[in-house]
Amino acid sequence: MAELANSYGDGPVPVHKLAAKQNLSEKYLEQIMAPLKAAGLVKAVRGPGGGYVLAMPPSRIRLTDIFYVFEGSTAPVDCIDDPETCPLHGGCPTRRFWGELKVAIDGVLGRSTLQDLLNRWEKHENNHGIMYQI
Helix, strand or coil, X not given: CHHHHHCCCCCCXXXXXXXXXXXXXXXXHHHHHHHHHHCCXXXXXXXXXXXXXXXCXXXXXXXXXXXXXXXXXXXXXXXXXXXXXXXXXXXXXXXXXXXXXXXXXXXHHHHCEHHHHHHHHHHHHHHHCCCCCC
């Protein structure tokens, strides 16, 4: 998604280029893109010059949108989303901690966008010459 965000506005990024930049096989990349496409986060462009593009500007795609596509809840344990999964939920000494952790993770992901990632990426590139791949 960061690669697509970095190319936003330049047209579709061919699958082979995306795969090469992220050191993934094309087949695996296609498997990753399918749920992102179903979620309305990316669009596939067919034909010559085709590939993938973000379905909206990077500033409108929150990291929660991406996270939920692949992971669902950010709860580190099942009982946070569904207390009935654990018979100890009423008196568990760690449940409150796990709930607080979920809230913290949701906060960070919810206030962060792909554009924020790009801004950090560019700042780091300008300062250190090292590229992170996400």
